[in-house]
Amino acid sequence: xxxxxxxxxxxxxxxxxxxxxxxxxxxxxxxxxxxxxxxxxxxxxxxxxxxxxxxxxxxxxxxxxxxxxxxxxxxxxxxxxxxxxxxxxxxxxxxxxxxxxxxxxxxxxxxxxxxxxxxxxxxxxxxxxxxxxxxxxxxxxxxxxxxxxxxxxxxxxxxxxxxxxxxxxxxxxxxxxxxxxxxxxxxxxxxxxxxxxxxxxxxxxxxxxxxxxxxxxxxxxxxxxxxxxxxxxxxxxxxxxxxxxxxxxxxxxxxxxxxxxxxxxxxxxxxxxxxxxxxxxxxxxxxxxxxxxxxxxxxxxxxxxxxxxxxxxxxxxxxxxxxxxxxxxxxxxxxxxxxxxxxxxxxxxxxxxxxxxxxxxxxxxxxxxxxxxxxxxxxxxxxxxxxxxxxxxxxxxxxxxxxxxxxxxxxxxxxxxxxxxxxxxxxxxxxxxxxxxxxxxxxxxxxxxxxxxxxxxxxxxxxxxxxxxxxxxxxxxxxxxxxxxxxxxxxxxxxxxxxxxxx
Amino acid sequence: xxxxxxxxxxxxxxxxxxxxxxxxxxxxxxxxxxxxxxxxxxxxxxxxxxxxxxxxxxxxxxxxxxxxxxxxxxxxxxxxxxxxxxxxxxxxxxxxxxxxxxxxxxxxxxxxxxxxxxxxxxxxxxxxxxxxxxxxxxxxxxxxxxxxxxxxxxxxxxxxxxxxxxxxxxxxxxxxxxxxxxxxxxxxxxxxxxxxxxxxxxxxxxxxxxxxxxxxxxxxxxxxxxxxxxxxxxxxxxxxxxxxxxxxxxxxxx
Numbered sequence: 001x002x003x004x005x006x007x008x009x010x011x012x013x014x015x016x017x018x019x020x021x022x023x024x025x026x027x028x029x030x031x032x033x034x035x036x037x038x039x040x041x042x043x044x045x046x047x048x049x050x051x052x053x054x055x056x057x058x059x060x061x062x063x064x065x066x067x068x069x070x071x072x073x074x075x076x077x078x079x080x081x082x083x084x085x086x087x088x089x090x091x092x093x094x095x096x097x098x099x100x101x102x103x104x105x106x107x108x109x110x111x112x113x114x115x116x117x118x119x120x121x122x123x124x125x126x127x128x129x130x131x132x133x134x135x136x137x138x139x140x141x142x143x144x145x146x147x148x149x150x151x152x153x154x155x156x157x158x159x160x161x162x163x164x165x166x167x168x169x170x171x172x173x174x175x176x177x178x179x180x181x182x183x184x185x186x187x188x189x190x191x192x193x194x195x196x197x198x199x200x201x202x203x204x205x206x207x208x209x210x211x212x213x214x215x216x217x218x219x220x221x222x223x224x225x226x227x228x229x230x231x232x233x234x235x236x237x238x239x240x241x242x243x244x245x246x247x248x249x250x251x252x253x254x255x256x257x258x259x260x261x262x263x264x265x266x267x268x269x270x271x272x273x274x275x276x277x278x279x280x281x282x283x284x285x286x287x288x289x290x291x292x293x294x295x296x297x298x299x300x301x302x303x304x305x306x307x308x309x310x311x312x313x314x315x316x317x318x319x320x321x322x323x324x325x326x327x328x329x330x331x332x333x334x335x336x337x338x339x340x341x342x343x344x345x346x347x348x349x350x351x352x353x354x355x356x357x358x359x360x361x362x363x364x365x366x367x368x369x370x371x372x373x374x375x376x377x378x379x380x381x382x383x384x385x386x387x388x389x390x391x392x393x394x395x396x397x398x399x400x401x402x403x404x405x406x407x408x409x410x411x412x413x414x415x416x417x418x419x420x421x422x423x424x425x426x427x428x429x430x431x432x433x434x435x436x437x438x439x440x441x442x443x444x445x446x447x448x449x450x451x452x453x454x455x456x457x458x459x460x461x462x463x464x465x466x467x468x469x470x471x472x473x474x475x476x477x478x479x480x481x482x483x484x485x486x487x488x489x490x491x492x493x494x495x496x497x498x499x500x501x502x503x
Numbered sequence: 504x505x506x507x508x509x510x511x512x513x514x515x516x517x518x519x520x521x522x523x524x525x526x527x528x529x530x531x532x533x534x535x536x537x538x539x540x541x542x543x544x545x546x547x548x549x550x551x552x553x554x555x556x557x558x559x560x561x562x563x564x565x566x567x568x569x570x571x572x573x574x575x576x577x578x579x580x581x582x583x584x585x586x587x588x589x590x591x592x593x594x595x596x597x598x599x600x601x602x603x604x605x606x607x608x609x610x611x612x613x614x615x616x617x618x619x620x621x622x623x624x625x626x627x628x629x630x631x632x633x634x635x636x637x638x639x640x641x642x643x644x645x646x647x648x649x650x651x652x653x654x655x656x657x658x659x660x661x662x663x664x665x666x667x668x669x670x671x672x673x674x675x676x677x678x679x680x681x682x683x684x685x686x687x688x689x690x691x692x693x694x695x696x697x698x699x700x701x702x703x704x705x706x707x708x709x710x711x712x713x714x715x716x717x718x719x720x721x722x723x724x725x726x727x728x729x730x731x732x733x734x735x736x737x738x739x740x741x742x743x744x745x746x747x748x749x750x751x752x753x754x755x756x757x
Contacts (some may be wrong), residue, residue, distance in 0.1 A: 188718075268514050
């Protein structure tokens, strides 16, 4: 117990629902606000409808330094006092709660639609569904001010989203990002599950994070049904997760080079990224890792020849990517564009609750693989890569450090793959009235799946928090005072998921 | 400067010939399926029950039928079948011109046919493509993007991904078409000058994929727009997409 009577628990540790601290809403609010001010982080904050009138709010706090989680709950009806004015990390979570459940966070400074979904909660007033992108955008006025609106359909092969810039000349005063275009109703479909389609939907929650989301979900389910995943399967999961990180980080460094017109690294990383996607395909046939993670283990083994081949390709890949990426750090034209662009301070990163490379680039020492190690990461350690400046350069360089360390990590694992089975049948059905939080460090940062089961062991709620949910406000803030022409570069340095946010 | 040249030399030539001279896909790729043409024994429905997206069915004689437009190529049916009636080959050629051609039996897939002469004459030797993600998970998008790398070098075939629908001959649509992207997709289509093609890439864009039936999505592009090319997969391999596009343009025969 810590000083507030909150029970600490671990990543992937199932709790009795009744073990969650149930507080009156006033104390719930004060506790979350004070804990976050004291250095804890709001990993998830969501609602669960109990009956027509009542909603349970659940907050998950992460104590990164001590590697423990805290969860607390409170019952509310039509409204509750908003946390956001005192705790910016709650901003998007509270908009989501309002949109999904119709419960109003009173005093929220910016209570607008998040995904523009029709109201489908009890007591919702019949009205036309909201029109995507139609909302009160933050606006400035003045003689020489102008507004730039971009999207949802962009110029490149990327997902849709809407961006509004308030500019004076080239200088951006404010950027507002309005999403929801990719909404597919994933969380709603999870309720009452697990269903036969659920794992496939998790793999496609954010397709570039197939392994990350499948792993977070499978781990939550295994905690609920008491499955002990064999060590060999844990190792293969770790390899797949790091391969996913490698392909994406290498692609990002190439794209960053492309955005500043430095074509050698851009072209080379494009091809090398494909080599890493093909390493995942070597494991499972799919370049994105579809089908690797199964509840209870993995579906594909690494026999000795495949292990040797993967090892050989990784060593070659390291040589190739080193030659391609080191050109960036030796090129003054690249560095002058990367350095000081889109900088976020450590204080800003902490206040917003940023995760992943974006947080580590600003000096925040935080990485699920280190702080809340689950699976193979409890046995094989991976150093946390941080930088200080929080600019495009730091976000690029953190990726480079992570590339080197991930390759080293996989090679080490391949040389010492535990023997044994690669999957285990579930011991039983998911237990009833349980609560579990499963964290996994995806390539963009912390993926959080928080599941609650009902009295029959079905999923009453499974909340998915993609790292992008925490980080989109970071991108918006990083644009302040920047030239609008640096937006593509800043955007790419975060490279956030639209569908992971929209779900 | 010298390090740039050294690095470039180290890379060598990365562009692959197309069609590839040797097999370059993983031996574990789940490509074109091969189904038994014989009726399934008794009342076995193991694969039908294992399929997460109801892609399999039996005809009146009990012969297996697979809808490639729904299929996620997950392999659950193969693993569930006690009779070995389902296999996945490493053949990446899957793109077809008509929705019904995706409903396969045995091992035959009627691959995409060439565009009408008149349309090919108007397009000339090039095809400008505008991609629209309409609820796509960034899986299909990733493997479309890959086509522009030096490895696949889409430009050598006269195909180019363009930034505006006004410059495009074809829309490459990914995702089940979320309700929230419906209007943007239709506006993009209207902005594209005729004659124009629509290509549905991936099981989501063909049938809704793993999200079929959700209130928030439209179960594929064909519910809203006429589709000229269907490229199955979740996501399709880049070679599958490239093969489909080249078939339309009569730049690929085998």
